[in-house]
Amino acid sequence: MSVWEYAPAPESRDLANLRPNYRPFVDGEFVDGGGDPLTSLNPATEEPLAEVGTASESDVDAAVRAARRAFEQVWGPMPGAERAKYLFRIARLLQERARELAVLETLDNGKPIKESRDSDVPTAAAHFFYHAGWADKLDYAGYGPDPQPLGVAGQIIPWNFPLLMLAWKIAPALATGNTVVLKPAETTPLSALVFAEICQQAGLPAGVVNIVPGAGDVGSLLVRHPGIDKIAFTGSTAVGKEIQHAVAGTPKRLTLELGGKAANVVFDDAPLDQAVEGIVGGIFFNQGHVCCAGSRLLVQESVAEELLGKLRARVSTLRLGDPLDKNTDIGAINSAEQLAKIRELTASGEDEGAERWTSPCELPERGFYFAPTVLSGVEQSMRVAREEIFGPVLSVLTFRTPDEAVTKANNTPYGLSAGLWTEKGSRILWLADRMRAGVVWANTFNRFDPAAPFGGYQESGFGREGGRTGLEAYLHV
Known part of the structure; x- marks a missing residue:
């Protein structure tokens, strides 16, 4: 077998527009988080990338209250066709900033640039495009008469696909009229905080999307907050079981996408x-x-x-x-x-x-x-x-x-x-x-499409994300 030698073809890290500091995003503004700051590392070199402010209990509470206010006063009453315009704008901005986001994701996560560039970022944009198309059609989707959003969704995402998992969570929540408080993974918060900038660029009303970085304690605050109507979690089975235990006996809706051994x-x-x-x-x-x-x-x-x-x-x-x-x-x-x-x-x-x-x-x-x-x-x-x-x-x-x-x-x-x-x-x-x-x-593997629901059974969780079925998880039907 011939062994091909490839000359180095590095992408410029300058495209990531890295800043020395990143902060939580609450009620449409970047704020000084009250938690202990964390340092995001480049796993390929073990070098620090940036210092990230984390959310305290008061920050999480402020984010949930902002999301509730935005839901009741702006986003919930907004016609679906108007919500769709914001999702389309976000999708287009993801495409416009695709190269920046791909490099940032690779620096923060460690995955090859060709995967960030060709898979993660394009699929994240595709989810916003797809769900934008649903925003004004929910009355005709077979959910029954007048399906209504749940309210404020608390969302917790993992470190393996930071931007893509964010899109999987936020796009259907916004399309159905919910507002969001999202906690990115402790080791990969940067692309989520740049996504907050994109929300500002798109003119998204304040409080509709809030990003609260931190470790597991911030996730726990979000899960247990009485102002949250729905929890969506992707991560380990062990943490998923803890979340299910915490939510049991409350009116919160829950979807879990957990581990696998395919x-x-x-x-x-x-x-x-x-x-x-x-x-x-x-x-x-x-x-x-x-x-x-x-x-x-x-x-x-x-x-x-x-x-x-x-x-x-x-x-x-x-x-x-x-x-x-x-x-x-x-x-x-x-x-x-x-x-x-x-x-x-x-x-x-x-x-x-x-x-x-x-x-x-x-x-x-x-x-x-x-x-x-x-x-x-x-x-x-x-x-x-x-x-x-x-x-x-x-x-x-x-x-x-x-x-x-x-x-x-x-x-x-x-x-x-x-x-x-x-x-x-x-x-x-x-x-x-x-x-x-x-x-x-x-006769294939790892093929995904925003229109195809994804989820598991047994210790892989319950509920579906993507497609018409995934929208239902954010609606009273």
Whole structure:
């Protein structure tokens, strides 16, 4: 196999327009947060990017009160066609500032610039465009007569797709007439605070969107605030359970999109080269920091050896390094804490008897990096087959029959996504009907569209985001 050498092609970090300080956004203005400031780090270099002011209890309360006032006086009574104009403006501004946002996201998160540029930012804009189109059509969407917004939505997003998860949450909430108080992840707050600038640019009325950075204590204040009507959370299953416990017995509505341990099932009649590309994209996209990542590969025994050979060869070509380099396939792990978790779980797989193969790529001297790794000979009792690693680590199991494939795929407390690879349409339909997963992809993986609802079962949460179904989560129907 030829090894291609690529000259460096770095994107300029100056495009991010980094500032030394960022502040919470409350009632249409940037304010000095009362919490202890945090320092946002570049995970690729471990260098500080900016100091970020965080919200105190009084800041969260002010944000909720501002959102309530905006909901009752401005945004809630506003005709849907007028709300749509603001969403369209936001979508266009996301496009206009796409290059800036992509570089900022890569610096703050560690993901490759080509993913920020080609996936995250365009899809975030697409969500605002899509939901803008719904804003004046809710009466005709099958929700019953006169569907009404819930009120003030408290939203908490993770660090793996900061801007995109923001769009998933804010766009449907605004389209349906709700106002928002959003808490970005502690390690990736910068793009959310630049989004607040975009809200100002778009002329969004004060209080409709509020951004309150901080750690888990700020999220807890938001969840427990009596002025919140709905909580939408994307993150770990453990935190999701705490939120569900806190909300129980209150009138708050709740949607949770939590962890996953998706099965990617390859049959002996599958196009193996195509399947390898889907497997690689399914687990190594965004360094495996994807809740619906195909982290369990189930391969029919008769093609397992051939597929593993092709897979290792393909993974060996992935380029790991500077996330700002346009040639980079694998960027930095988001934090030292996440890197430690990945290392510990991968080591447990070896200790329990799995065979470890790691890509022979060179790791940078500084930064949080983990080479793409494939664990074969995995048994269902091993931790690497049961626990979400949330990193570039693939666990490989085998099966003999379709029934065994279904049994093994469903042998997990999670239920967010799954993938199937076969040339038989009848087998796809048979398996999809039996998979306990919110999304099942056939002969592809990680395909998303704003019009398609996304969500899980069991410990992957409940509720859907995207599409007509996702709008319903923000309405009295």
